[in-house]
Amino acid sequence: MGKTILGDAFKLCDDAGHGFENRNENSYDPGACSGGAEEADIALAFALTGKWMFERAGLLIFLTRNDDRDSTPVGLRDDQARRAGCSHFLSIHCNSSASETATGTETLYRDARDLEWARIVHAAALEALGLRDRGLKQESSIIRDGKPLRLAVLDFAPPACLLELGFISNAADRAVMLQRDTRIRFWNAVITTLKA
Secondary structure (H helix, E strand, C coil), X not given: CCCECCECCCEEEEXXXXXXXXXXXXXXXXXXXXXXEEHHHHHHHHHHHHHHHXXXXXXXXXXXXXXXXXXXXXXXXXXXHHHCCCCEEEEEEEECCCCCCCCCEEEEECCHHHHHHHHHHHHHHHHHHCCCEXXXXXXXXXEECCEECCCHHHHCCCCEEEEEEEECCCHHHHHHHCXXXXXXXXXXXXXXXXXX
């Protein structure tokens, strides 16, 4: 159990972005919404598929939330992963833009410690989704409000990355992200690489 190219004690924390009490107590954060779809639901569907497929492959996995009622404050997700004994962290999200033509997949990482893991995740997402490659991006290279971006979910000490599957605001991206086959292709690609 847990034997992979990334080590014999591999255990993934699979974090479905947003959800109940993500930012505020007693409130639900759907994340970005468009075309009747919510980011939190798409992320959760990916996470649950990952759990099922990892367990079938004999790999260890922990989910920060299993449904839309699990309390998952964003600042505590890395603590959950540590307590669960995870060796790697993946936070799953959807991008959004005011422009309906913005498209593509990107993966954010913290620094060199995360790069190998981020590359595995990014390659699997590109293969599964077939969307434009927006690249691997170091979080500090992204400037928001005049400051380098800092993502709370990347506070996890071991390798961590945040996957932006595609743009929920783009109808074509959204349709791909909502397909069960896309989720299966993504996790198949991750598992195949890990067990190579």
